[in-house]
Amino acid sequence: MAYMLCLGVTLGCLALGMVHQLSGGAWGVVIRRPIGAATRVLPVMTVLFLPIALGMRQLYVWTNAGSRRARRDACSTSSST
Numbered sequence: 001m002a003y004m005l006c007l008g009v010t011l012g013c014l015a016l017g018m019v020h021q022l023s024g025g026a027w028g029v030v031i032r033r034p035i036g037a038a039t040r041v042l043p044v045m046t047v048l049f050l051p052i053a054l055g056m057r058q059l060y061v062w063t064n065a066g067s068r069r070a071r072r073d074a075c076s077t078s079s080s081t
Contacts, residue, residue, distance in 0.1 A: 013038035
């Protein structure tokens with residue numbers, strides 16, 4: 001969840017920066033630097049996604065589609081809570 005929060009802020013700033021560049025108005029002059037700084041974190045967020053992508057089967061049991069037992073265990077665990 002923390003990764004998604006940081007990625008969401010980064011992508012949101014990227015979109016806001018694009019809108020500011022597209023509109024060319026004076027409304028974004030004050031926030032241009034913080035938006036640019038937040039957007040520069042995007043390569044770091046890409047590198048931080050690699051452990052999540054590579055460890056997907058260990059983190060989330062339901063991504064291992066070949067295992068019926070894993071799916072059954074995941075369903076029984078979620079229904080008991």
